[in-house]
Amino acid sequence: MINLSSIDIIEYLDTVGIQYTMHGKNVSQNWIGIQCPFCDDKSNHLGINIKSKAFSCFKCGTKGNIIKLVQELEHINWIQALNNLQQFSKTVIQFNEKITAVSNSFPKMNKLGKVHKEYLSNRGLDPDFMEKKYALKSGANFTKYQTRLIIPFFEKKRMISFTSRDVSNSIEPKYLHPSRDEVILVPKDLIFNIDSVKNSCIVTEGCFDVFKIGDGAVALSGTKYTQRQVSLLSNIERVFILFDPEPMAQKQAGRLCKELSFLTHSEVILLDIDRDPGDMTASEVKELRKELGL
Numbered sequence: 001m002i003n004l005s006s007i008d009i010i011e012y013l014d015t016v017g018i019q020y021t022m023h024g025k026n027v028s029q030n031w032i033g034i035q036c037p038f039c040d041d042k043s044n045h046l047g048i049n050i051k052s053k054a055f056s057c058f059k060c061g062t063k064g065n066i067i068k069l070v071q072e073l074e075h076i077n078w079i080q081a082l083n084n085l086q087q088f089s090k091t092v093i094q095f096n097e098k099i100t101a102v103s104n105s106f107p108k109m110n111k112l113g114k115v116h117k118e119y120l121s122n123r124g125l126d127p128d129f130m131e132k133k134y135a136l137k138s139g140a141n142f143t144k145y146q147t148r149l150i151i152p153f154f155e156k157k158r159m160i161s162f163t164s165r166d167v168s169n170s171i172e173p174k175y176l177h178p179s180r181d182e183v184i185l186v187p188k189d190l191i192f193n194i195d196s197v198k199n200s201c202i203v204t205e206g207c208f209d210v211f212k213i214g215d216g217a218v219a220l221s222g223t224k225y226t227q228r229q230v231s232l233l234s235n236i237e238r239v240f241i242l243f244d245p246e247p248m249a250q251k252q253a254g255r256l257c258k259e260l261s262f263l264t265h266s267e268v269i270l271l272d273i274d275r276d277p278g279d280m281t282a283s284e285v286k287e288l289r290k291e292l293g294l
């Protein structure tokens with residue numbers, strides 16, 4: 001079941017080509033106005049609340065939730081409307097207000113700078129969207145993470161750990177993880193993006209594979225796995241393992257799959273294309289997600 005408030009209503013309206021307005025005489029703040037499909041409205045009397053996604057027509061008085069509205073707009077049934085909306089459901093993970101003892105020991109972090117955003121762009125990602133969705137930061141000066149892109153790891157919406165990526169492509173190691181002195185759980189104890197999983201997940205090697213695939217994709221920080229990672233994955237109904245195509249990675253994928261097969265449904269998947277998951281195009285990602293029912 002999707003959380004209606006997580007639906008990106010603007011993306012939905014843009015995709016289906018419905019005209020809307022966020023300003024104007026019939027539209028209040030935090031509402032989007034469209035032409036009401038329930039009456040002979042000509043000028044955006046139907047308001048959709050950006051947060052709750054409830055709608056209400058100020059002309060004919062029809063009210064309801066977004067599913068009812070989509071049914072009417074697209075002349076489809078409730079199930080079809082729900083399915084259509086599913087792909088516009090976005091979970092934006094936020095830092096928890098209650099910062100735990102674990103995270104008190106984190107190094108100082110800053111907002112993303114120009115170099116970090118350029119790096120993300122060059123890897124085919126939308127920097128502003130990524131920054132918000134994954135709470136990306138940059139390492140502060142005078143820490144060992146300075147100039148690096150900091151990628152937080154969340155579990156149950158709490159930031160538990162992080163990794164950092166060099167964005168200049170000139171400093172080794174590419175990924176610098178915190179040590180056990182700095183954090184209680186290191187990235188290898190955690191599964192990146194686990195909070196985004198519903199029933200199925202795609203297990204990848206790294207955060208950038210996840211960034212490409214989106215919600216439901218997770219990463220192990222390498223091809224090796226720990227028992228804590230196996231135990232976290234065993235709680236998921238269907239686990240699809242998508243590692244890079246090279247033989248060593250595939251061997252590890254097979255091993256993980258076998259171990260998980262005693263605990264849950266697990267499958268190794270391979271892309272038709274001979275490329276790493278992180279190099280997939282947007283349409284390849286879309287097709288994969290569809291195929292796996294993500």
Ligand SMILES: [Zn+2]
Nearest residue numbers: 036039057060
């Ligand atoms: Zn109306």
